[in-house]
Amino acid sequence: MKRVPVAVAVALALVGCGDDDDGSGQSKPRLVVSAASSMTEALNACSAEFADATVRLSFAGSDELAAQIRQGIKPDVYAAANTKLPDALHDEGLLGTPVEFATNDLVLAVPAGSEIASVDDLTAKGVTIAIGDEAVPIGSYTRETLGELPSAEEKAILANVRSNEPDVKGIVGKLTQGAVDAGFVYVTDVNAAGSDLKAIELPPVLEPEVTYAAGVVEGAKHPEQARTYVDELLDGPCADALRDAGFGAAP
Numbered sequence: 001m002k003r004v005p006v007a008v009a010v011a012l013a014l015v016g017c018g019d020d021d022d023g024s025g026q027s028k029p030r031l032v033v034s035a036a037s038s039m040t041e042a043l044n045a046c047s048a049e050f051a052d053a054t055v056r057l058s059f060a061g062s063d064e065l066a067a068q069i070r071q072g073i074k075p076d077v078y079a080a081a082n083t084k085l086p087d088a089l090h091d092e093g094l095l096g097t098p099v100e101f102a103t104n105d106l107v108l109a110v111p112a113g114s115e116i117a118s119v120d121d122l123t124a125k126g127v128t129i130a131i132g133d134e135a136v137p138i139g140s141y142t143r144e145t146l147g148e149l150p151s152a153e154e155k156a157i158l159a160n161v162r163s164n165e166p167d168v169k170g171i172v173g174k175l176t177q178g179a180v181d182a183g184f185v186y187v188t189d190v191n192a193a194g195s196d197l198k199a200i201e202l203p204p205v206l207e208p209e210v211t212y213a214a215g216v217v218e219g220a221k222h223p224e225q226a227r228t229y230v231d232e233l234l235d236g237p238c239a240d241a242l243r244d245a246g247f248g249a250a251p
Contacts, residue, residue: 029053029222031229034065036081036137036212037167038104038185039242041192043079046241050232053225061136061167069094069217076226079214079233081137081168081186086213098213101233103248105187106141106208107199109175116182118200119149123156130163130174130183138168141208142184148206172197186210188246211251 031053035043040059047055058065062080066089069078078095080086086098110116122129132139146154162180165171171183176196190199214233216226232238234250243249 029225030056031077031222031225032056032058032075033077033079033229034058034060034068034075035077035079035214036060036062036065037169038081038138038189039079039212040169042188042241042245042247043238045244046236046238049237050229052228053222055229059167059169061133061138063133063135063137064166074217074219074221076217076220076222077214077229078217079212079230081210081212082140083211083213084140085137086215090215094218096216096218096227098215099230099234100211100213100250101230101239102212102242102250104210104212104246105201105248106138106145106184106210107187107190107201108182109172109185109190109193109197109199110182111175111178112195112198114181114198116200119157119202119206120153122160122182123153124160127160127182128162128180129157129160130165130171130180131161132168132171132184133164133166136165136167137210138171138185139164141210144208145184145202145206191246212247 033055037059043057047057062082062085065078066085069089086095089095090098108119131142146157163174168185168189171185172189172193174180175183187199190197214230216223216230220226
């Protein structure tokens with residue numbers, strides 16, 4: 001018997017759930033939001049305040065969540081850490097018109113107390129690095145940044161990569177566990193890690209444009225509430241939570 005991948009099975013379970021009783025005997029719609037893992041803290045902090053539905057959040061790499069939608073899973077909202085994936089799903093007829101709602105900054109992250117001070121230090125022999133898989137936005141942004149370096153420096157850094165992670169939380173985990181010396185993540189992930197990590201800003205010439213986009217999934221069970229949730233990523237409790245976490249406003 002063919003096995004269903006764990007992530008897909010979890011998504012199916014979330015999407016298949018019914019509505020919730022709000023405690024007054026009235027049933028509230030259950031809105032399923034699939035979102036990039038870099039938004040975990042912000043959306044967990046704000047979604048309970050969403051008035052129109054009970055929100056169920058599913059976090060993973062943006063590419064993995066897009067693949068689930070292509071496989072027939074239908075959350076109500078899809079929110080990605082780039083614009084490329086939402087645009088592609090829209091072109092395929094699987095997502096409504098995407099809305100850009102936030103920006104972020106790619107940074108070099110190291111454990112607190114590390115002597116690494118710049119990207120140049122990543123070329124040293126023995127330095128270990130974690131980056132995102134090429135298919136996930138954090139990995140794509142990282143490779144875009146490294147591609148701006150002189151070829152020899154780019155090759156030396158990539159030679160020190162010891163882990164390609166499926167989402168940004170995997171990179172953070174490697175850093176906080178002491179499994180690697182450095183990693184490329186979003187500044188919001190360093191903020192969420194508290195005193196465990198420190199962020200090293202990239203020179204402006206190396207900074208990629210990191211823009212987040214979201215849309216209502218075609219065939220969503222609750223499209224009206226989904227549209228409201230997406231609107232509130234721009235102006236509402238979740239927009240406020242994103243700003244508090246360190247995300248920038250949409251361009």
